[in-house]
Amino acid sequence: MAICSFCYDRQAIAFTTRVVNGESMNENYCLKCAYLSKVPGIFEHMVSAGINDENIDAMADKVEIMMLENGGNGDFQSFFKNLKNQETDYHPFAGGKAPESPAPVREDTDKKEENMPDLEEVRKFFEGDKYATEATGIVIEKAEKGHSVVSLEPDGRHLNAVGGLMGAVYYTMADFAFAVAENCILDSDTITVTQATQMNFLRSWHGGKVTCTADIVKDGRYICLYEVKAFDKNGTELALIIVNGFKTARNKHPA
Numbered sequence: 248m249a250i251c252s253f254c255y256d257r258q259a260i261a262f263t264t265r266v267v268n269g270e271s272m273n274e275n276y277c278l279k280c281a282y283l284s285k286v287p288g289i290f291e292h293m294v295s296a297g298i299n300d301e302n303i304d305a306m307a308d309k310v311e312i313m314m315l316e317n318g319g320n321g322d323f324q325s326f327f328k329n330l331k332n333q334e335t336d337y338h339p340f341a342g343g344k345a346p347e348s349p350a351p352v353r354e355d356t357d358k359k360e361e362n363m364p365d366l367e368e369v370r371k372f373f374e375g376d377k378y379a380t381e382a383t384g385i386v387i388e389k390a391e392k393g394h395s396v397v398s399l400e401p402d403g404r405h406l407n408a409v410g411g412l413m414g415a416v417y418y419t420m421a422d423f424a425f426a427v428a429e430n431c432i433l434d435s436d437t438i439t440v441t442q443a444t445q446m447n448f449l450r451s452w453h454g455g456k457v458t459c460t461a462d463i464v465k466d467g468r469y470i471c472l473y474e475v476k477a478f479d480k481n482g483t484e485l486a487l488i489i490v491n492g493f494k495t496a497r498n499k500h501p502a
């Protein structure tokens with residue numbers, strides 16, 4: 248996983264090597280910086296895929312989500328495959344060489360199985376979380392140990408007096424996404440509860456589905472730290488929530 252050498256903000260999806268005064272320099276571009284810099288061999292593909300000045304920000308945000316979904320793995324080619332939903336045959340690393348392992352395998356098969364519970368079973372279990380599922384209407388989209396995605400189609404019940412999305416909606420989504428990612432291994436003898444959260448509201452919501460991703464940052468013996476991000480339907484980041492969890496014996500907290 249590499250950060251863009253230009254904005255130092257988004258994940259890099261294209262890698263080039265440039266020779267300046269006999270010295271070769273590696274440059275990593277995020278989608279937006281590759282577009283703005285008109286990187287040869289990449290820019291043309293972006294234009295033909297329909298990227299333009301109007302949608303580049305939303306596209307760049309989409310790539311960020313895609314990278315999150317893939318655990319930080321992703322490249323230009325896989326992004327365009329997703330975008331166009333068809334095979335592409337060009338080489339993504341135009342004008343340079345590919346990094347040694349652009350898409351490392353995250354974990355071995357056994358571990359994957361162990362960390363990937365059955366989604367329907369997880370949904371069934373978390374139906375017990377009535378405030379999140381019934382009162383609020385949050386749906387679990389993805390559940391694996393250390394990573395989850397939940398979503399909500401807000402309606403009138405979720406709004407504040409000025410028509411915005413109530414902060415508590417983000418809180419509930421973040422708390423629930425965290426709980427699902429931490430507690431989706433249903434036969435585990437520990438359960439993790441929320442110890443502290445920090446909410447950062449980044450942008451206002453302008454309608455449509457809200458999606459939250461929860462990703463583990465640090466897994467300790469008794470505590471863990473998660474980064475939860477809320478996105479709108481265009482992939483624009485609305486809120487960043489940091490959740491600290493505390494691990495305890497499951498029988499102390501009956502489901």
Ligand SMILES: [Zn+2]
Nearest residue numbers: 251254277280
């Ligand atoms: Zn960039």
